[in-house]
Amino acid sequence: MxxxxxxxxxxxxxxxxxxxxxxxxxxxxxxxxxxxxxxxxxxxxxxxxxxxxxxxxxxxxxxxxxxxxxxxxxxxxxxxxxxxxxxxxxxxxxxxxxxxxxxxxxxxxxxxxxxxxxxxxxxxxxxxxxxxxxxxxxxxxxxxxxxxxxxxxxxxxxxxxxxxxxxxxxxxxxxxxxxxxxxxxxxxxxxxxxxxxxxxxxxxxxxxxxxxxxxxxxxxxxxxxxxxxxxxxxxxxxxxxxxxxxxxxxxxxxxxxxxxxxxxxxxxxxxxxxxxxxxxxxxxxxxxxxxxxxxxxxxxxxGMSRDHIQVSCITREGEILNALRRNLPNVRAVHVPHTTCGAFLAIISMKKTADGEPQMAMMATFGTELYTKQVIVVDDDVDIFDMNDVLWAVATRVRAEKDIVLIPGAKGAVLDPISDPENFTLTKMGIDATRPLGRDFAERLVIEEADRARARAILAQAGINL
Ligand SMILES: Cc1cc2nc3c(=O)[nH]c(=O)nc-3n(C[C@H](O)[C@H](O)[C@H](O)COP(=O)(O)O)c2cc1C
Known part of the structure; x- marks a missing residue:
């Protein structure tokens, strides 16, 4: 036995x-x-x-x-x-x-x-x-x-x-x-x-x-x-x-x-x-x-089942975070969503202390994980596990002429249907969706937790329990 x-x-x-x-x-x-x-x-x-x-x-x-x-x-x-x-x-x-x-x-x-x-x-x-x-x-x-x-x-x-x-x-x-x-x-x-x-x-x-x-x-x-x-x-x-x-x-x-x-x-x-x-x-x-x-x-x-992809999301999040933390202690978290096949997109949250750090994070990610071909870097006020929040940051903080980095001819995944059928290369793309440092930037609208709690209590009295 x-x-x-x-x-x-x-x-x-x-x-x-x-x-x-x-x-x-x-x-x-x-x-x-x-x-x-x-x-x-x-x-x-x-x-x-x-x-x-x-x-x-x-x-x-x-x-x-x-x-x-x-x-x-x-x-x-x-x-x-x-x-x-x-x-x-x-x-x-x-x-x-x-x-x-x-x-x-x-x-x-x-x-x-x-x-x-x-x-x-x-x-x-x-x-x-x-x-x-x-x-x-x-x-x-x-x-x-x-x-x-x-x-x-x-x-x-x-x-x-x-x-x-x-x-x-x-x-x-x-x-x-x-x-x-x-x-x-x-x-x-x-x-x-x-x-x-x-x-x-x-x-x-x-x-x-x-x-x-x-x-x-x-x-x-x-x-x-x-x-x-x-x-x-x-x-x-x-x-x-x-x-x-x-x-x-x-x-x-x-x-x-x-x-x-x-x-x-x-x-x-x-x-x-x-x-x-x-x-x-x-x-x-x-x-x-x-x-x-x-x-x-x-x-x-x-196929795209959770059984096939979930572990890839977790392992890639872990591997990329390990690589980034060696050089960038201000990186907060990494998310590799299921929606993008648990492989192709990585979203990085950082507390930016100097311009150029998002670009360092992008390059370290591409050097760590060959399957990843798109990286979005956001500030730490953005919830990287909520694609709505991430896309809002891209929509409002990206200056296309400055914040998009393209790396042509990089090694991609063989199974990526858009990689070159002969040598499996493709263009990798980094998007810096962090706010520019050192100058005023529009203030994000927030509703304080106390106001939210009060709103929920009023709604509960009206019979609407959220
Ligand atoms: C369910 C599943 C199936 C996989 N199928 C393959 C495959 O057919 N060929 C392949 O090269 N990698 C495949 N992979 C990825 C490899 O298992 C993974 O890259 C692994 O780290 C390779 O290990 P190695 O370093 O021993 O080559 C698959 C992963 C999962 C989760």
């Missing part, structure tokens, strides 16, 4: 916490559901109604294996994983992901209960849903890909989309161009395949930690995830290049990313809200599947 702490670091441990402490935030669907677009449509319907529960499909595709989804859509649940309030989530995340805690290697893992090898490997038996009509095939969307740098030996872990191409063959795209892309490039340069393992069914803190990208090259991402747990992350060793993956996972797929092989991959419904036809077109071949005897299948809802 795995140790209790392994269990607490697992998807199961998370589901138990939700069931015990937030019973209204988990929905069990017992009705039979197919692998068409039903699971995606159901979660988007919930989102439209403002609901973000974890969803457990108990009878999907004939009930072979339960499917759990929408695990990371709910800010309150993510905050609970760190033991903080939703308001404190970005700060707590930012602080803890800088405490690297060495991992602990455990001997036993529940995913060794079932081992399928060689010709018996059949990934089509997993309940992999087709998420959007446009998707080229069913996609594994909750797979954490782990591999080791062929040069330094340091490993990494991160979500990558996997297109189901056959019993043991998956299309994979390494477009985010971070460590996995570089590790693969180094292996391929030597003419070698990259041994790799896909882990399905992990705790949301693993999801969050895996999205961190600004950290020293000798640090393992599993050590960052340990920092989020506040204790060593328990890993167990696989038979593929001795790669280590979470001992509490549900399903482990061992294999390799082939060198010198490219096959069509996509289209796939991406976080941009568009069908994406762009891909690095790599190929993963599976040699072995290990899983718990009662394994659950975890799927991340793709």
């Amino acid at each position: 795995p140790a209790a702490n392994v269990d607490q670091q697992s998807l199961r441990g998370f589901l138990r916490m939700v069931e015990q402490d937030f019973p209204d935030e988990i929905v069990r669907i017992r009705a039979p559901v197919g692998l068409g677009h039903e699971t995606t449509a159901l979660v988007f319907e919930l989102e439209r109604a403002g609901k973000r529960p974890v969803v457990l499909f108990e009878n999907v595709d004939g009930g072979k294996m339960p499917l759990v989804t929408n695990v990371a859509a709910n800010r309150g649940l993510l905050a609970a994983c760190l033991g903080v309030t939703p308001e404190d989530l970005p700060t707590a995340f930012r602080e803890r992901c800088q405490r690297y805690i060495p991992c602990e290697l455990v001997k036993e893992a529940a995913w060794n209960e079932v081992v399928i090898e060689g010709d018996d490997v059949d990934l089509t038996k997993l309940p992999v849903p087709l998420q959007f009509k446009v998707d080229a095939a069913p996609y594994i969307t909750g797979g954490q890909l782990s591999a080791r740098d062929p040069v330094s030996g340091v490993d990494t872990t991160g979500f990558h989309r996997f297109m189901l191409r056959g019993k043991n063959r998956l299309g994979v795209s390494l477009h985010s161009g971070r460590r996995m892309y570089e590790y693969y490039r180094r292996a391929e340069e030597k003419g070698e395949a990259l041994p790799a393992v896909i882990t399905i069914g992990i705790h949301p803190l693993h999801y969050m930690g895996s999205m961190v990208y600004a950290y020293p090259p000798n640090v393992r991402k599993f050590e960052i995830i340990g920092g989020l747990f506040g204790e060593p992350y328990r890993l167990a060793r696989t038979a593929t290049a001795e790669l280590e993956v979470p001992a509490g996972a549900e399903i482990v797929i061992e294999g390799e990313i082939l060198a010198g092989v490219r096959e069509p991959e996509g289209p796939f419904g991406e976080f941009t809200g568009y069908a994406s036809y762009r891909s690095t077109q790599n190929v993963f071949v599976a040699h072995r599947i290990r899983m718990r005897a009662d394994a659950m299948y975890h799927s991340v809802v793709s």
